[in-house]
Amino acid sequence: MEKRVVFRSAWLPYLLVAPQIAITVVFFFWPAVQAVWYSFLLQDAFGLKTQFVGLQNFVALFNDPHYLQSFKITALFSVLVAGSGIVISLLLAAMADRVIRGALAYKTLLIWPYAVAPAIAGVLWAFMFAPSIGIVTYALKKMGVDWNWVVNGDQAMLLVVIAAVWNQISYNFLFFLAGLQSIPKSLIEAAAIDGAGPVRRFGSIVLPLLSPTTFFLLVINIVYAFFATFGVIDATTQGGPAGATQILVYKVFYDGVKAGDLGGSSAQSVVLMFIVITLTVIQFRFIERRVQY
Amino acid sequence: MKRKAIAAALLGAGLITLGSAQAATEIQWWHSMGGALGERVKAIAEKFNASQKDYTVVPVYKGSYPVSMTAAIAAFRAKNPPHIVQVYEVGTATMMAAKGAIVPVAKVMKDSGEKFDPKAYLPTVTGYYTDLKGNMLSLPFNSSTALFYINKDAFKKAGLEPVAPKTWKELRAVAEKLKAAGQACVYTTSWPSWVHVENFSAWHNVPIGTKQNGMGGFDTVFEFNSPLHVRHIQMLADMAKQGLFVYAGRTSQGDAKFAGGECAMFTGSASAIGGIKKAGKVDWSVNFLPYHDDVKGAPQNSIIGGASLWVMAGKPKGDYTGVAKFLGFLSLPETQVEWHTGTGYVPITLAAYEQTRASGFYDKNPGFDMAVKQLTLHNPTANSKGLRFGNFVQIRDIIKEELEAAFSGKKDAKAALDDAVKRGNDTLRKFQAANK
Numbered sequence: 001m002e003k004r005v006v007f008r009s010a011w012l013p014y015l016l017v018a019p020q021i022a023i024t025v026v027f028f029f030w031p032a033v034q035a036v037w038y039s040f041l042l043q044d045a046f047g048l049k050t051q052f053v054g055l056q057n058f059v060a061l062f063n064d065p066h067y068l069q070s071f072k073i074t075a076l077f078s079v080l081v082a083g084s085g086i087v088i089s090l091l092l093a094a095m096a097d098r099v100i101r102g103a104l105a106y107k108t109l110l111i112w113p114y115a116v117a118p119a120i121a122g123v124l125w126a127f128m129f130a131p132s133i134g135i136v137t138y139a140l141k142k143m144g145v146d147w148n149w150v151v152n153g154d155q156a157m158l159l160v161v162i163a164a165v166w167n168q169i170s171y172n173f174l175f176f177l178a179g180l181q182s183i184p185k186s187l188i189e190a191a192a193i194d195g196a197g198p199v200r201r202f203g204s205i206v207l208p209l210l211s212p213t214t215f216f217l218l219v220i221n222i223v224y225a226f227f228a229t230f231g232v233i234d235a236t237t238q239g240g241p242a243g244a245t246q247i248l249v250y251k252v253f254y255d256g257v258k259a260g261d262l263g264g265s266s267a268q269s270v271v272l273m274f275i276v277i278t279l280t281v282i283q284f285r286f287i288e289r290r291v292q293y
Numbered sequence: 294m295k296r297k298a299i300a301a302a303l304l305g306a307g308l309i310t311l312g313s314a315q316a317a318t319e320i321q322w323w324h325s326m327g328g329a330l331g332e333r334v335k336a337i338a339e340k341f342n343a344s345q346k347d348y349t350v351v352p353v354y355k356g357s358y359p360v361s362m363t364a365a366i367a368a369f370r371a372k373n374p375p376h377i378v379q380v381y382e383v384g385t386a387t388m389m390a391a392k393g394a395i396v397p398v399a400k401v402m403k404d405s406g407e408k409f410d411p412k413a414y415l416p417t418v419t420g421y422y423t424d425l426k427g428n429m430l431s432l433p434f435n436s437s438t439a440l441f442y443i444n445k446d447a448f449k450k451a452g453l454e455p456v457a458p459k460t461w462k463e464l465r466a467v468a469e470k471l472k473a474a475g476q477a478c479v480y481t482t483s484w485p486s487w488v489h490v491e492n493f494s495a496w497h498n499v500p501i502g503t504k505q506n507g508m509g510g511f512d513t514v515f516e517f518n519s520p521l522h523v524r525h526i527q528m529l530a531d532m533a534k535q536g537l538f539v540y541a542g543r544t545s546q547g548d549a550k551f552a553g554g555e556c557a558m559f560t561g562s563a564s565a566i567g568g569i570k571k572a573g574k575v576d577w578s579v580n581f582l583p584y585h586d587d588v589k590g591a592p593q594n595s596i597i598g599g600a601s602l603w604v605m606a607g608k609p610k611g612d613y614t615g616v617a618k619f620l621g622f623l624s625l626p627e628t629q630v631e632w633h634t635g636t637g638y639v640p641i642t643l644a645a646y647e648q649t650r651a652s653g654f655y656d657k658n659p660g661f662d663m664a665v666k667q668l669t670l671h672n673p674t675a676n677s678k679g680l681r682f683g684n685f686v687q688i689r690d691i692i693k694e695e696l697e698a699a700f701s702g703k704k705d706a707k708a709a710l711d712d713a714v715k716r717g718n719d720t721l722r723k724f725q726a727a728n729k
Contacts, residue, residue, distance in 0.1 A: 239699040
């Protein structure tokens with residue numbers, strides 16, 4: 001039953017995919033190749049003097065204990081962001097799916113945060129949690145919690161995770177809601193007739209049927225935590241205190257853009273590129289096998 | 294609003310260019326002075342433009358210090374730099390090493406025959422931006438220094454004489470009394486590295502690094518893990534543990550804590566005066582930084598912070614005459630007095646300082662002369678005329694990171710400073726290699 005369109009012309013198919021390929025080459029491959037090339041160079045900020053230094057940038061990186069520490073922090077950060085982001089949005093989606101009255105309003109409100117740029121989300125949360133003027137800080141002080149993330153690393157991590165997750169929940173929510181609504185009602189009704197309660201129905205029917213969505217979101221959320229969160233960090237902790245929220249991508253941004261160290265920054269982005277390639281391969285080879293489409 | 298104003302300025306400049314028979318040459322000036330300071334910058338440019346017909350200075354707000362510096366570097370790489378760019382003091386070594394990207398101010402002035410006497414400037418201010426041969430490389434624009442503020446009300450409430458402690462020993466004793474009297478935040482600071490490492494070293498006449506704090510060459514190494522430095526940072530860490538010192542953050546976050554009345558004592562920039570006055574919540578006084586009285590030669594003099602104006606290379610030759618005229622205009626006593634009294638930044642020439650004093654401004658506005666007094670307390674030594682370390686944008690953050698580790702009790706002061714020195718030296722070597 002396979003339907004195949006066969007092009008008779010030799011060049012037409014290539015012409016048709018050419019725009020897509022051109023965009024990919026210009027915006028994805030070309031910068032990636034440049035990053036690899038720059039990672040072998042040592043250059044002053046103005047680009048006046050350039051030397052080829054081979055692997056020296058990488059050697060320096062892996063001799064830096066703070067860079068190695070940043071791996072652990074990134075791992076913790078992405079697990080927290082992806083994990084809690086998925087769990088919370090699944091919960092919200094499951095509840096929004098059951099609501100009948102005013103469903104549209106709930107859904108709209110839940111999708112809203114996605115329209116907020118990560119840097120702005122960071123600023124918002126930083127304001128609410130600001131050590132001396134924040135409203136949440138004030139409430140926490142009343143409860144006897146000493147909240148000062150400018151010096152307490154765990155609190156700083158909590159803050160950036162909250163800001164990053166809040167920003168991503170809407171996206172996850174949308175996909176989960178769509179996934180939930182595509183589950184045939186007859187299946188759930190049949191289970192209900194057989195006497196399965198809401199929790200059992202969710203665990204045995206809904207969750208397995210949602211697994212393709214969950215898998216997709218896992219990949220997206222990990223990539224989000226790895227790459228798209230530096231705006232949140234830059235607007236709040238800037239990697240501090242004492243490097244407690246220094247995730248890999250923030251260091252790439254900081255060294256390259258703020259400190260003008262293109263070689264070191266490129267070397268880091270090459271390392272990051274390999275990590276994400278590896279992670280994606282692992283996800284598709286091992287986790288995807290357990291997904292039921 | 295700001296963008297509109299810039300657009301209008303650009304348009305206006307364009308019209309002038311078109312309209313006048315003798316077309317005025319445009320001088321691009323990128324700066325990082327937002328808000329009220331930005332208005333002052335605009336006023337200076339307008340005054341200069343009105344004073345002559347050949348050149349039009351166009352000030353453009355390019356965002357925060359790091360952003361405008363990055364923008365200028367990118368513009369240079371794209372072969373279209375501005376004529377003048379304002380760069381913060383930590384970027385000094387990077388700019389200086391970029392031979393071919395910048396033109397030393399001394400050379401700009403000499404080539405155009407503009408009147409220029411390096412001796413007219415305050416040595417502690419220009420020393421920061423002058424090479425060892427005495428050539429001024431960039432023109433100091435907005436300079437401040439670290440000062441010590443106290444909240445007199447909080448002192449009185451604790452039954453203390455509202456006089457600022459002079460030494461750290463006295464400060465600690467006062468701090469304990471304030472704490473005992475129920476003061477929640479006793480002491481805080483802004484700019485931890487600038488105040489407690491950079492200014493601390495100059496104030497105690499001890500080196501931050503070898504080779505005259507890096508001014509003598511790129512092969513400098515850091516020395517701020519001396520027993521005195523360790524003792525000072527350990528003291529702060531102990532105070533933090535006892536609740537006598539609250540760490541506010543890496544930049545100016547301490548300002549608000551003092552201006553809002555939360556903290557009783559505070560070290561920060563001289564430019565914090567404006568904010569404290571505007572908030573109007575506390576009865577305050579501004580004083581010299583505390584020092585350790587058992588250190589020989591302390592107090593010496595403090596060093597500046599702020600930014601200077603760099604002239605970028607690669608513009609048509611004739612433009613530089615206009616740049617020189619503008620820099621000359623900026624150094625005029627009248628321009629300086631207006632800038633100093635309007636913003637709290639220190640004047641860059643002795644004449645401007647004298648003129649301000651003669652006008653009786655300091656009697657009416659106590660505290661405004663404190664920065665100049667502290668900067669000129671003694672003739673600057675090799676340890677106190679400034680610092681010049683490559684990649685210092687990164688290194689200052691390394692120092693702040695390690696200080697945070699000490700203040701939060703993750704490391705003791707010795708380990709934190711040793712690590713900061715080691716990581717800082719690695720970064721210096723990288724700069725040295727890149728600028729061979």
